[in-house]
Amino acid sequence: TRDDVPPVEVESVSVAFGAIKALNDVSFTVAPGSIHAVIGPNGAGKSTLFNVLSGVYRATEGEVRFGDAVLSAMRPFQIAGVGVARAFQNIALSGAQTVAENLMLGRHHLTKAGFLSSGLRLPRATREGKVHGERIREIAEFLDLGDKLHTPVGVLSYGDQKRVEVARALCIEPRLLLLDEPVAGMNAQETARMADAIREIRSALGITVVLVEHDMGMVMSLADRVTVLDFGRRIADGTPAQVQSDPEVIRAYLGS
Ligand code: ADP
Ligand code: MG
Numbered sequence: 001t002r003d004d005v006p007p008v009e010v011e012s013v014s015v016a017f018g019a020i021k022a023l024n025d026v027s028f029t030v031a032p033g034s035i036h037a038v039i040g041p042n043g044a045g046k047s048t049l050f051n052v053l054s055g056v057y058r059a060t061e062g063e064v065r066f067g068d069a070v071l072s073a074m075r076p077f078q079i080a081g082v083g084v085a086r087a088f089q090n091i092a093l094s095g096a097q098t099v100a101e102n103l104m105l106g107r108h109h110l111t112k113a114g115f116l117s118s119g120l121r122l123p124r125a126t127r128e129g130k131v132h133g134e135r136i137r138e139i140a141e142f143l144d145l146g147d148k149l150h151t152p153v154g155v156l157s158y159g160d161q162k163r164v165e166v167a168r169a170l171c172i173e174p175r176l177l178l179l180d181e182p183v184a185g186m187n188a189q190e191t192a193r194m195a196d197a198i199r200e201i202r203s204a205l206g207i208t209v210v211l212v213e214h215d216m217g218m219v220m221s222l223a224d225r226v227t228v229l230d231f232g233r234r235i236a237d238g239t240p241a242q243v244q245s246d247p248e249v250i251r252a253y254l255g256s
Helices: 046-053 076-081 099-111 132-142 158-170 188-205 216-220 240-244 247-254
Strands: 008-017 020-030 035-039 061-066 084-087 176-180 208-213 225-230 233-238
Touching (some): 008 046, 020 046, 020 061, 020 225, 035 046, 035 216, 046 176, 076 084, 084 158, 099 158, 132 158, 132 188, 208 216, 216 240, 225 240, 225 247, 233 240, 233 247
Parallel strands (some): 020 233, 035 208, 035 225, 084 176
Antiparallel strands (some): 008 061
16 A cells, blocks of 8 residues: 555535535445445436546535645646546546557646646656656556557547546556446446456555446445445445445435
């Protein structure tokens, strides 16, 4: 594990869209180096929570902290600057460009002076002056994409494209990785491969992973801890076994 990864503290966060409370007084803590899943039926507030964590939405009330950084008061580029990366639910890659080119784009702001002065502790590889191309190859190999570096993203299988999206997020050398429905639309084999990659990101790189997922089954073998949302409220928080047997969770899922 790494000593530079603080916990994520979500404290009494509410988000209102007019009369709708998409999040209502939600609190939970993500332990450093853990895989933490946020699950819930459609409309529970999962994507809204992700948008708060990544600076896309402002919390109406409450606060999100990552060590000294108050994420809920920061803009998206500042959040990236403290080492928080997000992979999107809907693939946001440039299909005509190769895997390597897409990863180079993800790497781009590591070279910007503003980003370097933002307080992020760069990983040893970068401090030692390892060239970006070399690091991109390592990240691609890590996600089983080493032989596809020069393939246009648009011709890859869906599962490969989703792993390129994760690889691109890793290119900012994050301490915290946010994954919005990483296995949505995947077949069983692609899902297993993504789950393996997520375990490796945590164990080999020491990165904290927060993932949002609709399907309860997928997170049960993967997550250390699970927070369950329903209609914007936190209805359960615990180990997979604990939340799986929680009557309120069962009720929320049966009703959806
Ligand atoms: P989930 O990702 O769990 O399916 P969302 O966070 O997308 O849930 O949505 C939670 C609630 O907030 C829903 O009722 C949704 O309609 C509402 N909502 C989400 N985003 C907006 C928005 N930008 N404007 C208005 N309502 C929104
Ligand atoms: Mg959603």
